[in-house]
Amino acid sequence: NAGVTQTPKFxxxxxxxxxxxxxxxxxxxxYMSWYRQDxxxxxxxxxxxxxxxxxxxxxxxxxxxxxxxxxxDFPLRLLSAAPSxxxxxxxxxxxxxxxxxxxFFGQGTRLTVV
Amino acid sequence: EDxxxxxxxxxxxxxxxxxxxxxxxxxxxxxGLFWYRQDxxxxxxxxFTLYSAGEExxxxxxxxxxxxxxxxxxxxAPKPEDSATYLCAVQGEAGGTSYGKLTxxxxxxxxxxx
Numbered sequence: 001n002a003g004v005t006q007t008p009k010f011x012x013x014x015x016x017x018x019x020x021x022x023x024x025x026x027x028x029x030x031y032m033s034w035y036r037q038d039x040x041x042x043x044x045x046x047x048x049x050x051x052x053x054x055x056x057x058x059x060x061x062x063x064x065x066x067x068x069x070x071x072x073d074f075p076l077r078l079l080s081a082a083p084s085x086x087x088x089x090x091x092x093x094x095x096x097x098x099x100x101x102x103x104f105f106g107q108g109t110r111l112t113v114v
Numbered sequence: 115e116d117x118x119x120x121x122x123x124x125x126x127x128x129x130x131x132x133x134x135x136x137x138x139x140x141x142x143x144x145x146g147l148f149w150y151r152q153d154x155x156x157x158x159x160x161x162f163t164l165y166s167a168g169e170e171x172x173x174x175x176x177x178x179x180x181x182x183x184x185x186x187x188x189x190x191a192p193k194p195e196d197s198a199t200y201l202c203a204v205q206g207e208a209g210g211t212s213y214g215k216l217t218x219x220x221x222x223x224x225x226x227x228x
Contacts, residue, residue, distance in 0.1 A: 035218075042221065045216070046189055058215065090157050101146070102160040103158065103160070
């Protein structure tokens with residue numbers, strides 16, 4: 001049982017490039033989400049999904065796309081990377097709709113956009 | 115809008131010196147208040163969920179308490195291995211949707227010196 005797995009762990013992009021951050025969970029959780037963590041800002045929600053085929057925007061969705069074709073996977077796509085997207089990205093999953101249910105986090109992807 | 119403020123931003127303790135971390139929050143309909151521990155370069159690791167005022171939970175040297183406006187994480191006789199960033203998050207009513215978004219504080223960086 002690996003929990004939540006994110007790849008890659010580190011990535012450097014040039015401005016304007018696109019890439020996909022991968023997230024997979026093996027706990028059969030319906031609920032998955034992406035957060036970014038910036039110094040002094042705390043963790044902020046980018047996008048979330050309440051099940052396969054269902055996604056919605058969080059607090060800071062601009063510049064990012066998501067899709068959820070399976071229960072296990074929830075990739076995050078950066079369409080045209082900008083320096084403002086330099087951050088640490090965390091994927092999380094939880095087993096219920098969130099009524100006080102804890103989220104399990106991956107190890108993070110540290111992204112630098114130059 | 116849900117808000118979480120943690121204090122202090124950083125706390126340095128000597129081994130064995132007990133102290134408390136504060137998490138002040140405003141939320142529309144609390145579903146749960148969460149404490150997480152985050153080690154450098156890692157994802158947040160779940161510690162506690164508190165659901166209602168007056169509730170307390172303990173784990174080893176940590177004890178979390180909850181009132182209607184704040185939560186405290188009490189650390190008794192800390193050890194160097196307790197050094198980490200401690201994150202507080204609230205989950206409120208989702209405004210008609212089924213997903214309870216987590217709102218995080220900025221965290222308290224705890225350093226315990228031997």
